[in-house]
Amino acid sequence: SPPLLRLFPGRLSAFPLFLLALLLGFASLLWLQLSCSGEGPAPGGQDRGVPRQPCPAPAPLQPPEEEPSWGPHRLALLVPFRERFEELLAFVPYMHRFLSNKRIRHHIFILNQVDHFRFNRASLINVGFLESGNDTDYIAMHDVDLLPLNEHLDYSFPEAGPFHVASPELHPLYHYKTYVGGILLLTKQHYELCNGMSNRFWGWGREDDEFYRRIKGAGLQLRRPSGITTGYETFQHLHDPAWRKRDQKRIAAQKQEQFKVDREGGLNNVRYRIESRTDLSVAGAPCTVLNVLLDCDTNETPWCTFG
Numbered sequence: 136s137p138p139l140l141r142l143f144p145g146r147l148s149a150f151p152l153f154l155l156a157l158l159l160g161f162a163s164l165l166w167l168q169l170s171c172s173g174e175g176p177a178p179g180g181q182d183r184g185v186p187r188q189p190c191p192a193p194a195p196l197q198p199p200e201e202e203p204s205w206g207p208h209r210l211a212l213l214v215p216f217r218e219r220f221e222e223l224l225a226f227v228p229y230m231h232r233f234l235s236n237k238r239i240r241h242h243i244f245i246l247n248q249v250d251h252f253r254f255n256r257a258s259l260i261n262v263g264f265l266e267s268g269n270d271t272d273y274i275a276m277h278d279v280d281l282l283p284l285n286e287h288l289d290y291s292f293p294e295a296g297p298f299h300v301a302s303p304e305l306h307p308l309y310h311y312k313t314y315v316g317g318i319l320l321l322t323k324q325h326y327e328l329c330n331g332m333s334n335r336f337w338g339w340g341r342e343d344d345e346f347y348r349r350i351k352g353a354g355l356q357l358r359r360p361s362g363i364t365t366g367y368e369t370f371q372h373l374h375d376p377a378w379r380k381r382d383q384k385r386i387a388a389q390k391q392e393q394f395k396v397d398r399e400g401g402l403n404n405v406r407y408r409i410e411s412r413t414d415l416s417v418a419g420a421p422c423t424v425l426n427v428l429l430d431c432d433t434n435e436t437p438w439c440t441f442g
Contacts, residue, residue, distance in 0.1 A: 208292040210234070210241040210320075211271035213263035214279050215256040217248045222373050224417060226279050231420035233283060239290050242271055243422035245279075249410055250428045252439045257332035257342035261405040262427050264326055266412075274326060275300075276319045280373040283318070285365045293320045295358060297350055302359035305369040315350070315357065316343035317370075328353045331402030337431070337439040348396050406430035 212230060216223065227243055234241045244267060246259040260276050267274065273292050281301060288300055301317030303310045309317070321329075329349040336342035350357055363369055410426040431439035 205238045209271045211267035211274045212243045213260050214245050215259040216245050222279050227417040227422050228420040245424045247426050249426045252431050253337040255337050257336050258334045261331045262407050273322045281317050282371040285369045296356040297321045299359045307367045307372045313347045315347045333397035334400050334405050
């Protein structure tokens with residue numbers, strides 16, 4: 136007989152068979168736990184920019200509406216997105232667990248640009264703000280390739296002013312003082328005070344720098360984390376530049392326009408259409424995917440096309 140069966144003398148009765156099944160089940164779960172890698176950085180601190188295979192997660196926390204420990208506020212997590220499916224699969228369940236563990240009511244919105252223009256992160260955030268509904272009272276402008284690893288990072292209601300979670304002294308790549316990209320929290324009132332973000336930035340970069348000027352122009356005080364000691368290990372950056380190259384082209388007048396402040400455009404003139412709105416679950420984590428068709432006036436911003 137097999138060696139494991141020798142543990143049970145004589146004929147096997149129902150109880151030993153049941154015990155054997157429990158032992159096999161426990162061994163399978165232990166093997167699965169040891170073979171998966173979790174969501175943290177690669178061993179030895181080497182971040183290769185590729186999402187690691189996550190371990191099975193416990194059932195997501197669902198806040199009872201009457202539970203006071205979750206607080207009265209609700210966050211709209213706005214995620215500009217295009218063609219980063221593998222990053223999305225890692226991001227949604229990770230952020231749902233992270234925010235739930237911090238007792239933050241939230242709704243994740245994936246703003247998927249499906250038109251044929253160049254990517255426009257700022258316009259997508261404007262769209263997400265307008266489509267997020269009245270049951271959320273503050274937003275997080277959140278990159279899909281940036282995961283918070285330090286549980287002490289604050290995602291709570293930023294009543295005192297915009298709160299830059301991915302501050303320059305913590306972000307793994309961008310360290311200049313006026314940087315406000317990656318992860319930025321604002322109340323909806325403060326975002327409206329800034330008239331949202333400029334819609335003139337097609338392609339990668341510079342929209343955050345322009346928004347920094349809007350924050351200052353609105354008289355808002357930018358705040359950043361304190362007491363975080365993990366430095367550049369505070370976040371995991373999933374982006375792999377060899378696999379997904381940035382659209383950094385600067386076409387015609389875009390080279391000069393990218394440094395200007397847009398004093399007229401923003402929430403008031405973003406042009407878009409929602410092609411579809413789908414509520415779905417990623418590994419048990421709920422989110423809403425908005426397929427967004429942006430519009431572009433090629434007389435105003437001819438650099439919105441790939442031509």
